[in-house]
Amino acid sequence: MFSLFDQATTRYWHYIPAAFVIYRILHQLFLKPLILSPLKRVSGPSLGHPIFGQFLNILTSEPGKLQRKWAEQYGTVVRTMGPFGVDQMMFLNPSALQRILVSDWLEYPRPDPLRHILGATAGYGLLTVTGNEHKLMRRTMSPAFSLSNLMAQTDMYYPPLEGLIQILHKYIKSESDPSKGTEILVYDWISKVTLDIICATAFGYHPDSVHKDDNELSSAYHGLINLQTGQNMVLFAILMMIPGFPKFIRTRFAHKYRKLIFRGSMLAPLATLVSSMNKIMAISRQMLDEKLQEADVKDSQSKKDIMSLLVRVRITETGNAYKMTDQDLMEQVLTFLGAGHETNTSGISWTLWLLAAHPEYQTRLREELLPVIEANPRPNHRTLKELTLLDGIIMESLRLLPPVPLTFRRSAKDNSIDGNFIPKGSLLSIPIRVINTYYEIWGPDAQEFRPERWSNLPSTYNFTFSFSSFIAGPHSCIGRTMAIMEMKVIIAGLIAHFSFERAYEGQVARPTAAITMKPEDNLPLRIKAIGKLPIPTEVC
Numbered sequence: 248m249f250s251l252f253d254q255a256t257t258r259y260w261h262y263i264p265a266a267f268v269i270y271r272i273l274h275q276l277f278l279k280p281l282i283l284s285p286l287k288r289v290s291g292p293s294l295g296h297p298i299f300g301q302f303l304n305i306l307t308s309e310p311g312k313l314q315r316k317w318a319e320q321y322g323t324v325v326r327t328m329g330p331f332g333v334d335q336m337m338f339l340n341p342s343a344l345q346r347i348l349v350s351d352w353l354e355y356p357r358p359d360p361l362r363h364i365l366g367a368t369a370g371y372g373l374l375t376v377t378g379n380e381h382k383l384m385r386r387t388m389s390p391a392f393s394l395s396n397l398m399a400q401t402d403m404y405y406p407p408l409e410g411l412i413q414i415l416h417k418y419i420k421s422e423s424d425p426s427k428g429t430e431i432l433v434y435d436w437i438s439k440v441t442l443d444i445i446c447a448t449a450f451g452y453h454p455d456s457v458h459k460d461d462n463e464l465s466s467a468y469h470g471l472i473n474l475q476t477g478q479n480m481v482l483f484a485i486l487m488m489i490p491g492f493p494k495f496i497r498t499r500f501a502h503k504y505r506k507l508i509f510r511g512s513m514l515a516p517l518a519t520l521v522s523s524m525n526k527i528m529a530i531s532r533q534m535l536d537e538k539l540q541e542a543d544v545k546d547s548q549s550k551k552d553i554m555s556l557l558v559r560v561r562i563t564e565t566g567n568a569y570k571m572t573d574q575d576l577m578e579q580v581l582t583f584l585g586a587g588h589e590t591n592t593s594g595i596s597w598t599l600w601l602l603a604a605h606p607e608y609q610t611r612l613r614e615e616l617l618p619v620i621e622a623n624p625r626p627n628h629r630t631l632k633e634l635t636l637l638d639g640i641i642m643e644s645l646r647l648l649p650p651v652p653l654t655f656r657r658s659a660k661d662n663s664i665d666g667n668f669i670p671k672g673s674l675l676s677i678p679i680r681v682i683n684t685y686y687e688i689w690g691p692d693a694q695e696f697r698p699e700r701w702s703n704l705p706s707t708y709n710f711t712f713s714f715s716s717f718i719a720g721p722h723s724c725i726g727r728t729m730a731i732m733e734m735k736v737i738i739a740g741l742i743a744h745f746s747f748e749r750a751y752e753g754q755v756a757r758p759t760a761a762i763t764m765k766p767e768d769n770l771p772l773r774i775k776a777i778g779k780l781p782i783p784t785e786v787c
């Protein structure tokens with residue numbers, strides 16, 4: 248009798264762990280979201296996919312489109328289901344954004360998978376650290392982004408821009424009928440210009456990718472940028488949750504055996520990620536070594552690039568300044584390249600698209616620009632700042648088509664926002680594009696391109712939270728002023744020399760969802776020479 252009982256107990260005992268795992272899965276995916284979550288009464292769309300919730304839909308549809316629909320349907324507080332049964336909340340109210348991004352920012356860090364995707368593609372620098380380490384690092388880096396330092400850098404934007412202007416004129420001239428212009432892939436060309444600019448301003452390095460088709464850094468970034476699809480982001484986010492995976496993909500082993508490890512169409516993007524990052528890290532290391540060597544040389548004191556400044560801080564500062572190790576500096580190199588290149592490329596490309604779609608504004612902008620550029624082909628920061636239409640067009644483009652359309656935060660502890668209890672671990676989406684085009688702030692024409700609105704902002708406009716393209720608070724974009732200035736220089740130079748038109752009848756914008764919002768088709772546009780200005784000759 249006993250032995251029969253013992254046998255049965257032993258047999259069923261094996262099922263206990265399995266039953267527990269099944270219970271945990273059911274609890275996480277169904278019981279918690281449907282019955283137990285304190286947020287279950289907050290309005291929002293259906294829970295969506297049993298494993299991915301609405302997360303897949305958000306990342307694979309046009310950035311901001313679904314969230315805008317939900318905001319219109321459910322208001323300024325929306326609950327959706329994130330991956331693996333995690334509650335995901337979306338807040339549009341300034342009071343909630345103030346809590347999450349500004350006053351209680353330490354309680355709402357970037358979620359780990361996002362941190363690791365950013366770390367793997369743009370270095371474990373300022374974009375990924377938090378808390379005290381972030382405060383010290385940011386304080387050390389801020390002088391490099393001061394207005395006086397940026398003003399001194401404006402001249403560095405012109406050689407890559409003038410190189411592009413020359414090339415585009417050459418392309419037009421080589422057409423059988425130059426008066427019809429030529430078609431270019433705007434995103435690809437702008438990407439080369441912005442890479443040359445960030446390398447010059449951040450490191451004093453000149454890859455000249457505008458002229459050199461085979462430039463290693465530019466090809467590596469090309470590979471990386473093309474990985475930006477919603478599906479890949481979901482894949483990366485899931486893999487980055489595996490303990491040790493983010494470190495593993497940076498190892499020599501992963502690089503050497505990437506084709507063996509990441510086989511099959513689903514994993515192949517990881518092989519590209521590993522090889523592109525390996526190349527980018529090798530070049531960054533070289534740039535940094537050169538910087539460290541020249542740091543001893545006297546004339547490096549006069550160098551204005553951001554990295555020279557950080558190296559000087561490391562050598563001269565005593566006291567409680569953030570002392571960066573070689574590895575820290577290396578991560579910052581990657582951060583500047585990652586954060587300051589693709590974002591600007593998207594911002595400039597989308598502005599050219601909006602001008603192609605609104606030729607009346609393009610003509611008016613050219614009228615504003617031509618006298619200024621005729622007087623000085625390299626207008627400085629102050630001159631460009633005074634051009635009101637240029638300013639309105641850049642701000643309107645960043646509002647409607649923000650290069651970073653969405654970001655996330657995670658609740659690090661149980662909290663309450665706008666009267667809603669937010670359990671620890673909940674995801675908080677910051678729907679940048681939705682905030683920027685929310686009709687309750689911007690009025691019924693919120694989704695229209697109307698640059699003059701920037702000279703007469705609505706009474707509902709909140710200076711910190713109505714325009715979120717660079718977000719607010721301690722993690723706001725450190726490169727904001729630099730980005731706007733760079734966009735102005737490039738747009739001014741290109742619009743003064745060329746007209747931009749749709750490449751074909753019925754062409755529409757095709758923004759893709761990923762970390763940055765790039766045009767899926769790399770934005771083909773037709774350009775024609777305006778012929779009012781001399782073609783820049785000397786590029787130096």
Ligand code: HEM
Nearest residue numbers: 373374586587590591594650651654717722724725726730
């Ligand atoms: C139009 C161009 C740009 C846009 C729209 C943009 C947007 C943003 C946004 C939305 C964030 C916050 C991301 C988050 O917290 O999840 C951010 C952070 C950051 N951006 Fe930019 N950015 C641009 C250009 C630049 C440039 C040119 C640089 C530097 C050279 C730069 C460097 C950074 C860094 C280092 C951070 C992290 C700041 C921190 O956490 O303290 N960005 N940017």
